[in-house]
Structure formats: structure tokens, C-alpha cells
Amino acid sequence: MSAGLKSALFPGHVTHARLKPKEHRLAYRIYSLLIDLDELDVLDQRLKVFSVDRFNLFSFYRKDRGDRSGSDLRAQVEEAMNAAGLQPDGGPIRLLTMPRLLGWAFNPLSVFFCYGNDGALRAILWEVDNTFGERHGYMIPVAEGAGNEIVQHCDKAFYVSPFMDMDLRYTFRVSPPTDKLSIRIETRDDKGLVLTARHLAKRTELTDGALLKAFFAIPFLTLRVVGGIHWEALKIWVKGVGLRVRPKPPEMPVSHIHAIASSHNASAKKVDLNEPV
Template sequence: MVAADGQTHALYHCRVFHARYRPFRHAFSYKVWSLLLDIDRLDDLPSPLTHNRPGLLSILDRDHGRRDGSPLRPWVEGVLADKGVHLSGGRILLFCFPRVLGYGFNPLSIFYGFGPDGDLRGVVYEVKNTFGDQHCYVIPTPNGLLNHAHAKEFHVSPFFDIEGGYRFRLSLPGDHIGIDIHYDDAAGPLLVATQTGQRRHLSTRSLWSALARHPLVTLKVIAGIHWEALKLWRKGAMFHRRPDPPVRLETLAERSARSISTTGQTMVEP
């Protein structure tokens, strides 16, 4: 998406919300900020944000894709092409957290792949866990469809096993962004996670403003994960040992027949 001012880079002030349903209820929310970046324009970033260089804020190619520092476009085009999606040189946008003072952790990064005519053709969800593993769910988006489902392939939380499946719902990143993920098993809903946010112009001023509000956003994310894990453990949540990562690094998601709202906390089911 291109904003009214012609920019594709953007900053989003967001709220993250998680609710666990079973075997007991547990919910939390917190504020963060994230970036939406055109991966072909990463050398055109406002300070203090840098690309592949040390800095107060940085975006590193080695944090995404093959995680070896290689360029991101060939990887995104390749994983989408393997699933029958061809971008033909169209734009690719990355939604993620930056590194702050050299530290970074992205539980979920999203690549949006567009055709030359600006139509959304595919999405790649890049999921990481705190053990350093990564798995990607690759999603063709015929007619801009942003409602998808897939069996769970990847160990994320030690308090859930590998059973069940995900339902994903996205909104196109414009003035607002919405990401909803439902995790269910045969017995019903297990977890819902959302991230909703409002767009701001990406500039030196907006970056310093975001840092003033949430100065160590990536540390806040990882600290929040471990703090909530401690509370789950104290409540008696069952611990599941980490299984071997899946052999396949990317899997194809399918269309979802169920509609999911993108209105943040109001979408939580009873």
C-alpha cells in the first residue's frame, strides 16, 4: 500500500492482545510500535534507522528469510513462486520490529507481495520461537483474499503442543493494520492473538517519538513473553518439551471457510 503522501515506509503504533481459553483463561495486552518497509528501499531510511549497519535502530537481512544475510527479495519471490505465486517484480513490504541497540526478536514478521499492477498476490508469515527456530506459512491471495487456515507445523509456546491449527486474518496495511490469529484444536478455541495499529509517517521525528514512548520495544516483547510464561507456569499450565523443528521450512496455507473479525479485542469468542 502507498500512503496519500506517496510513502511506502511507515510506522505503526500498535496494541498486541493475547487470550488463552483452556485449561484456564489468561489474557494480556500491551502497546508496541512496528515498521512497514519496502524491501527495495531499505537504503532510504530516516535516521536513526539503518539497514545492515550497526545503529540505535536497525533492520538486518540476516534476521529474515534464509537468515544468512542474503538479499530478501529473491527469497520472498522464490518461496511464493514455489507455491505458484509470481510477483513479476512487484513491490514487497515487510511488517516487523527493528533491532534496538543491536537486539531484535520478531515472533511474527509478515511479507506482503504485490504484482506490478498493485494487487496483493501472496503473503509470507515468518514465525520465530524463543529457541531460535523459524517456520514460514506461505499464502497465495487470489482476489486479495486475506482469510486463511493451516494445521500447526511449528512449536511456538512450551505451554501448547503441536496439535491443532491456525486461522489467520489480515487487513491490508493502510491507515490501519489488523492481524488476527486463532489457534484451535478438535475441542475448540485455544488461543487468540491480535495486533492492531494506526499508521504514522516514517521519519526521524516519528522514530524518536516512538522511542520516547516505548524505548526498548524488542526487549519489551521478549520480556513480556517470559513474564507471561512465568504466570502461566504458576497457574499450572502443562509444559511441553520442544520437538524437533519441521523438516520443511515453509508450508502452504489454505483458504479458511470461517470468517474472523479484525477489530482487536472485540473479536474474542466466548
């Protein structure tokens, strides 16, 4: 059914390890879809238990990502690439995200892998949602000559966990999705490592059978993720970690890290969409 498709299912697991001020670890199983944005209509036609912009057991709504307007996601991502000093050439854009289940979705992290027509990965848009209904993205160019593991850096600009400070820095280590997927996110303060999160998964052909198998293997995934976030937060609070005041989200929906700065692993630089690059 999905012969020739770049889109796929990625069952796997996520682990978190907080090192300070109190140690806390968690692990859970998960599955994500890798959706080639150019294949959305094909997926909608071929799959019976998955629909685009319509209710189904599994579904994907364009308004669930980006600026929530439901407008063309490719255009939104390419605008962010331009703002980061990159010139899109129409190459594939593939989104790693959890689907809606019975109409309900929550994604702590969705990732847009932005390729050139030559097949090289040119940029990654890390799109983060918090449980307060807010969203922010980090568009980071991929340095030329990057190996199998891509390493990117940026300063934290968006409130996620109520137990984490804002004056932190992220390091993203990713092996882009092929037969396998590996994402590791390291969060540091000025004294060292605070938290690590890892997502490991293996590629499975995207078929109705594979989707049904995933659903019954991890029933009601969205509910488990949302419930798990609040349950783990309660355990962290009981350990004595205090709450941080939530600031207003950034005015700009995406932090754009300039291509030159990224290629030299320099500090993240947020630029306005109208700023010359």
C-alpha cells in the same frame, strides 16, 4: 523527508486471550516498521536514527529475516511464492517487523505482504520465531476476490509456546496495512478455539522524529517483549498449565500452501521446493 515512501511506522498494541485449559490474557503496546524491500537503500540514506545492516538506535539487518544468510530477501520470498504455486511479477514486497533497537532484535512474528504489479495482494508469508532461536514460515496465497479482510488457514507446523500442543490449526484474519492495520490469529484444536491474538495499529509517516517519539514512548521495546514473554510464561505455569516437549523444527524452513488449496480454504498443504506445482 519520507514523502512518496510506501514504508511507514505503525504504533499500536497487541492482545492475547487464552481460553483453555486455563484462561489467561495479556496486552501490551508495540510499534512495528512496514518496510518496502525496494526502499531499503533509500531509508538508509534519508533517516539519521535508522540504518540498514549497520548499528544505529534503530536498524534493520537483512540477515534478521528469511534464512538468516543476509542474501536478497526479495529473491527468498519470491522462491517461496513459486513453491506455493504463484508466479511473482516483480510487484512490491512489504515487511511488517519490529526493528533492532541498539543492535538487539526479537520478532515473534514478522509478515511479508506480497503484491502484484497491479497492486493486488497476492500472498502473505507469516514468519514465526520462537525463543529457542528457531524460525519457520507459512507462505499462503491470497484467494482471488478476497475482500478488505483476508482470511487464511494452515495447520501448525512449528513449536512456539511451550504450553501449546502441536496438533492445532491457525486462522489468520488480516486487513493489510494502509492507514490502519488489523491482524487477528485464531488457534484451534479439534474441540474449538484455544487462543486468539490481535495486533491493531495506525500508520505514521516514517521520519526520524516519529522514530524518536516511538522510542521514548516505549523505551527498550525489544527487552520489554522478550521479558514479557518469559513473565507471562511463568504466570501460565503457576496456573498449572504443563510444558509440552519441544519437537525438532520442520526440515523445510517454509510451509507452502498451494494456491489452489488456499483459494478453496482447504487444509494447509506443505510442498517441497522441488515438487511440481
